[in-house]
Amino acid sequence: MKPIRVLIVDDHEIVREGLQILLNEESDFEVVGMAGESDAAVALVQQHKPDVVLMDLVMPGLDGIETTRRVISVSPSTRVLVLTTFADDQHVRDAIQAGAIGYLLKDVLKADLLNAIRSAAAGKPALYPEAQQFLMRQITGNDVLPHASLTSREFNILRLIAKGNSNKEIALALHLTEGTVKGYVSTIFDKLNVADRTQAALYAVKHGLVKQK
Numbered sequence: 001m002k003p004i005r006v007l008i009v010d011d012h013e014i015v016r017e018g019l020q021i022l023l024n025e026e027s028d029f030e031v032v033g034m035a036g037e038s039d040a041a042v043a044l045v046q047q048h049k050p051d052v053v054l055m056d057l058v059m060p061g062l063d064g065i066e067t068t069r070r071v072i073s074v075s076p077s078t079r080v081l082v083l084t085t086f087a088d089d090q091h092v093r094d095a096i097q098a099g100a101i102g103y104l105l106k107d108v109l110k111a112d113l114l115n116a117i118r119s120a121a122a123g124k125p126a127l128y129p130e131a132q133q134f135l136m137r138q139i140t141g142n143d144v145l146p147h148a149s150l151t152s153r154e155f156n157i158l159r160l161i162a163k164g165n166s167n168k169e170i171a172l173a174l175h176l177t178e179g180t181v182k183g184y185v186s187t188i189f190d191k192l193n194v195a196d197r198t199q200a201a202l203y204a205v206k207h208g209l210v211k212q213k
Contacts, residue, residue, distance in 0.1 A: 003030040004121045007048065009041040009067065010034075010056040010083075015106075019054060019083075026114060038062035042070045049075050051121045055100065057084040057091060065091075065152075068098040079120040083113075088209050089148045090155050092127075102126030146192045147207060154191070155209070157184050161197050162204040 006029055008019050016034045023029040032048040035041035037059050045053065053071055057064035068080045081102040082095045092103050101120050104113065104127075116126035150158065153174075160170045167185060171178045185197075194200045204210045 001028070003028050004052060004117060005030050005032045005048065005050045006117060007032055007041070007044055007050040007053045007078075008034045009036075009053055009059070009064070011036045011059040012056075015056070022110060022113075023117075029114075029117070036060075038067040038070065041067055042074060045071050045075050045078060050078055052117050053078055053080045054083050054117070055080050057082060057086055057095070063152075065094045065098045068095065068100050072099040079123065081116060081120045081126060083108075088155060088207075089145065090150050090152060093148070094152065145207065147203070147209060149191050150188065154184055154188050157181065158188055158192075158200060158204055159210050161185065161188070162201040162210040164201075 006023055008016050008023075008031060010016050010019070013036070016036070020031045020034060023031050032050050033044040035044055038061050041053070041055075044050075053068075055064045055068055055071075059067070062070075064082065064084070068082070071078055071080055079102075080098075080100045081104065082100045083104050083106055084091065085106050087105055095103050101123070102116055102125055104116055108116070119126045147155070147158070156174065157170055160173060165173065167178050167181045170176070171181045174181070176184075188200060189195065192200060192203050194203055
C-alpha cells in the first residue's frame with residue numbers, strides 16, 4: 001500500500017519540522033516537501049503532486065486561503081487540510097470556499113490529526129467540532145452570529161482591538177494609515193452592534209475569537 005504523500009506549508013520552521021517528525025513516525029505517511037510561503041508551496045505541489053497539503057493560514061505574502069486556491073488550481077487531485085490557530089467562522093468559511101477539505105486547530109491531538117490526514121487523502125472532510133457547527137448554521141440559515149459578516153481584515157483588526165491595541169498601534173502593525181484603521185473600527189462596531197472598543201473586545205472573547213492568556 002502506497003504511503004500518503006504530504007506537503008507541509010507553514011511559515012514557522014519549528015512547526016514544519018515538528019510535523020515532519022510526527023508524520024515520519026507513521027509508516028503510512030511520506031513527507032514529500034515543506035514550504036514557508038505561497039510560491040514555494042505551489043512549486044512543490046506542481047513538482048510532487050502530494051495527496052494532502054497541511055496548510056497554515058498566515059504566511060508572508062499570499063495567505064493560506066489564496067494559496068489553497070492556487071494549490072487546487074495546479075493539482076486538482078491534491079486535498080488541502082487547513083491547520084491553523086484561527087477558530088472563527090470567517091476563516092472557516094473562506095477556507096472551505098477556497099476548496100479546503102478540512103479545517104483543524106493546531107491544538108489538535110496527534111491521533112486526531114493523523115486520522116484527519118487519512119480522511120482527507122480518502123476525500124472525506126475533516127473538521128474540528130466548531131467548524132462543523134458553523135457549516136451546519138450555514139446550511140440551515142440559523143444562528144448566524146454578527147461576526148460572520150466580518151472580512152478577514154476586519155477580523156484581524158478586531159483581534160488587535162481585543163488585545164488592547166490603539167488605532168495607531170494597529171495601523172503600524174498592519175501597515176495602514178490611522179484614518180483607514182479608524183474607518184475599519186467604525187465598520188466593525190456597526191457589524192457587531194457594539195458601542196466602543198471595550199464592548200468589541202468583550203464580544204471577541206465571549207465568542208472565542210481571541211485566545212485568553
